[in-house]
Amino acid sequence: xxxxxxxxxxxxxxxxxxxxxxxxxxxxxxxxxxxxxxxxxxxxxxxxxxxxxxxxxxxxxxxxxxxxxxxxxxxxxxxxxxxxxxxxxxxxxxxxxxxxxxxxxxxxxxxxxxxxxxxxxxxxxxxxxxxxxxxxxxxxxxxxxxxxxx
Numbered sequence: 001x002x003x004x005x006x007x008x009x010x011x012x013x014x015x016x017x018x019x020x021x022x023x024x025x026x027x028x029x030x031x032x033x034x035x036x037x038x039x040x041x042x043x044x045x046x047x048x049x050x051x052x053x054x055x056x057x058x059x060x061x062x063x064x065x066x067x068x069x070x071x072x073x074x075x076x077x078x079x080x081x082x083x084x085x086x087x088x089x090x091x092x093x094x095x096x097x098x099x100x101x102x103x104x105x106x107x108x109x110x111x112x113x114x115x116x117x118x119x120x121x122x123x124x125x126x127x128x129x130x131x132x133x134x135x136x137x138x139x140x141x142x143x144x145x146x147x148x149x150x
Contacts, residue, residue, distance in 0.1 A: 079093055
């Protein structure tokens with residue numbers, strides 16, 4: 001799972017597409033940054049990496065809100081620290097379970113999460129760009145020694 005805070009500028013009223021951002025010394029006209037926390041799961045081999053939020057709840061990706069709530073309640077009864085006792089990692093497991101439910105039960109945060117997952121999967125499936133193969137972009141690298149006429 002890929003998880004990172006993301007800071008995006010809030011849209012300005014009247015700003016058109018292709019309009020460069022306006023920078024001003026005054027704080028009132030400076031673009032405001034919103035903070036979004038998103039997590040995305042790229043295609044990964046089974047058994048490696050962190051599970052998606054759907055996998056934490058034991059659900060498929062297109063689960064309904066009712067299924068999400070039922071899965072959370074069932075797992076919370078099993079994994080709550082008061083029930084699980086002093087099992088190692090019980091509290092952390094419950095926190096992960098609650099975070100998954102909090103994200104997937106809210107329609108806005110679920111839409112952001114699903115969009116981030118779609119982007120991560122698309123990036124993971126993108127072929128490796130040929131130009132990134134080396135510093136010479138596919139051409140032999142010239143150095144001081146190769147330029148000398150001995």
